[in-house]
Amino acid sequence: MDYKRILTIQDISCVGQCSLTVALPILSACGIETAILPSAVLSNHTGGFSGWTFADLTEEIPKIRGQWEKENIMFEGVYTGYLGSAKQIDYVLDVVKSRLAPKGKFICDPAMADNGKLYAGFDDNFVKAMKKLAVSADIILPNITEACFITGTEYRESYDRAYIDGLLGKLAEIGAKTVILTGVSYNADSTGVVVYENGEYFYYKHKKIAGGCHGTGDVYASAFTGALVSGENGISAADAAKIAADFTLSCIEYTIGDKDHWYGVKFEPLLGELIKAVGVYA
Ligand code: PXL
Numbered sequence: 001m002d003y004k005r006i007l008t009i010q011d012i013s014c015v016g017q018c019s020l021t022v023a024l025p026i027l028s029a030c031g032i033e034t035a036i037l038p039s040a041v042l043s044n045h046t047g048g049f050s051g052w053t054f055a056d057l058t059e060e061i062p063k064i065r066g067q068w069e070k071e072n073i074m075f076e077g078v079y080t081g082y083l084g085s086a087k088q089i090d091y092v093l094d095v096v097k098s099r100l101a102p103k104g105k106f107i108c109d110p111a112m113a114d115n116g117k118l119y120a121g122f123d124d125n126f127v128k129a130m131k132k133l134a135v136s137a138d139i140i141l142p143n144i145t146e147a148c149f150i151t152g153t154e155y156r157e158s159y160d161r162a163y164i165d166g167l168l169g170k171l172a173e174i175g176a177k178t179v180i181l182t183g184v185s186y187n188a189d190s191t192g193v194v195v196y197e198n199g200e201y202f203y204y205k206h207k208k209i210a211g212g213c214h215g216t217g218d219v220y221a222s223a224f225t226g227a228l229v230s231g232e233n234g235i236s237a238a239d240a241a242k243i244a245a246d247f248t249l250s251c252i253e254y255t256i257g258d259k260d261h262w263y264g265v266k267f268e269p270l271l272g273e274l275i276k277a278v279g280v281y282a
Contacts, residue, residue: 004229005033007099009092010081010111010218012038016045017264018215019082019111023222029271030226030278035075037064037095040084046120047214048263054121056084061091068099076104079225080133081218082111082119089129093136105229108137109221113145116155135175139228139237141221143183147171161186168196180241182220193220193245195238202238204245209252215264220248227278243277 008027010019020036027034039061043053078100083089096106110130112122127149134140134150144167148155151170156163164184171179178197185191185208192205223244228235250273251265258266 003031003033004076005035006077006079006104006225006229007035007037007075007095008079008081008222008225009037009039009083009095011040011042011084013042013045015043015263016047016049016215017267018045018047018218022215022218022264022267023079023081023225025268025271026219026222026274027226029275030223030230032226032229035073037061039082039088039092045214045263054084056088058085058088058091061088061095065091065095065098073099074101074104075099076101077107077225077229078104079107079109079221080137081109081221083130083133086126086129089126089133093133096136105138106136107139107141107221107225107228108134109141109217110134110146110150111217111221113149114143114217116145116148116157118149131174137177139178139180140171140176141180141182141217141224142171143217144181147179147181150174150176164194165201168194168201172196172199178237180224180237182217193241195241197237202241204238204242206245206249209249209256211256213252213255213265214262216248216252219251219265219267220244223247223274226274230278243274246277247274 008023012020038057040057041055078096112130131150147167181194184194190205191208192203195202224240227243228240250270251267255261255265
């Protein structure tokens with residue numbers, strides 16, 4: 001396996017199994033050196049705790065980029081997740097422009113919303129900035145809510161293939177390249193992920209587990225990035241989307257019975273499965 005170095009830009013939620021505390025172990029399991037650029041430091045994530053501390057690291061980003069430019073540090077991929085401010089998104093774009101190697105991929109998880117709602121603290125201005133980041137990426141991984149915010153589409157709880165085609169068409173129209181649309185469910189027992197690339201639609205359907213868990217978007221995006229970058233030429237976006245879906249589903253199945261573990265998924269004991277799955281393509 002080729003040894004690669006990528007950069008991931010997202011927050012440190014000290015507790016809560018999301019963002020960097022999920023991305024780092026998953027990307028390491030996929031055999032990838034992972035540099036980090038923390039967007040903010042929070043005591044815990046904002047999805048269900050009664051409060052949180054938030055240290056915004058926006059003004060650190062250009063300083064860190066400047067230092068990396070002096071050292072000539074480049075990355076073979078950049079993967080972005082939860083970001084701390086709209087202003088920061090311009091700085092993140094500068095990092096991508098300056099530090100992504102010529103053949104490297106920019107993968108953007110526009111982590112900002114779920115279940116029809118923006119996460120706490122985000123507004124229209126943030127959505128506008130995230131849209132700019134998303135259309136400059138090689139691959140985006142929105143859930144349906146995020147795709148709706150990015151395209152200005154009305155969010156629906158239930159929908160059909162025509163609605164999803166409409167969303168994908170609008171994303172392509174505004175300049176999105178490869179789209180991995182997560183949480184696409186056409187019936188009560190199954191859900192899945194759509195890979196939309198060059199106008200082609202591929203759907204990987206799998207079992208739906210009632211309830212859902214926090215942080216699965218981050219687990220999914222990290223496993224997708226790990227699988228794609230570790231395999232690079234031998235693995236397609238569709239292969240990586242499938243590996244990430246199987247892994248995320250296993251993590252949910254392993255966690256869902258434990259009502260005390262509502263804040264994230266217990267992904268660590270399942271990392272061996274991911275290593276094996278990624279190895280298939282190595
Ligand atoms: O999992 C997405 C996420 C990441 N980081 C923080 C969050 C959330 C979702 O709520 O609050 C801080």
